[in-house]
Amino acid sequence: MVVEQNxxxxxxxxxxxxxxxxPGEVYYSSLSETPTGIQRLDFSSEAWSGPPDECLGWWKSxxxxxxxxxxxWAPDTVLxxxxxxxxxxxxxxxxxxxxxxxxxxxxxTIEYPANNTSTTGDPNTGDELLLTVRSTGDTHRIPQVDFSxxxxxxxxxxxxxxxxxxxxxxxxxxxxxxx
Numbered sequence: 001m002v003v004e005q006n007x008x009x010x011x012x013x014x015x016x017x018x019x020x021x022x023p024g025e026v027y028y029s030s031l032s033e034t035p036t037g038i039q040r041l042d043f044s045s046e047a048w049s050g051p052p053d054e055c056l057g058w059w060k061s062x063x064x065x066x067x068x069x070x071x072x073w074a075p076d077t078v079l080x081x082x083x084x085x086x087x088x089x090x091x092x093x094x095x096x097x098x099x100x101x102x103x104x105x106x107x108x109t110i111e112y113p114a115n116n117t118s119t120t121g122d123p124n125t126g127d128e129l130l131l132t133v134r135s136t137g138d139t140h141r142i143p144q145v146d147f148s149x150x151x152x153x154x155x156x157x158x159x160x161x162x163x164x165x166x167x168x169x170x171x172x173x174x175x176x177x178x179x
Contacts, residue, residue, distance in 0.1 A: 030058035
């Protein structure tokens, strides 16, 4: 079963007050799972009272001046939380594309199967990738897909929309531990 995730991009407005967030201003973003999918909320610094309940991840950024715009990834903790969500929803095609980016960023390592006889992309063929999160040592197995049979460009556009920002991020802010 494929679950489509439609996450809105940064709207440059505070989700709490509706006020426009201006150039050079600090803001906070969070991703939360709702019954209808993943929801992104952005808050001005004065409206931020901490992450919403049950959020997957959050980060602090600064809206750049127009001369400073550059595409950047969301923080590693958010990328890994998004990975976990895709893993649970079994979006194998998107996961295969995402893990390549995570491996390139040295967040995750990929071990390819020794016997790679099937390239069907069928999760039932037994060809699995062994993934290891470098910071924790956690491992996951996902079905290896045939990249020629999936819409890689569409998936990359989806990941860009959900996980990239054109905002300058300040020093990483670690989420507070939950109990």
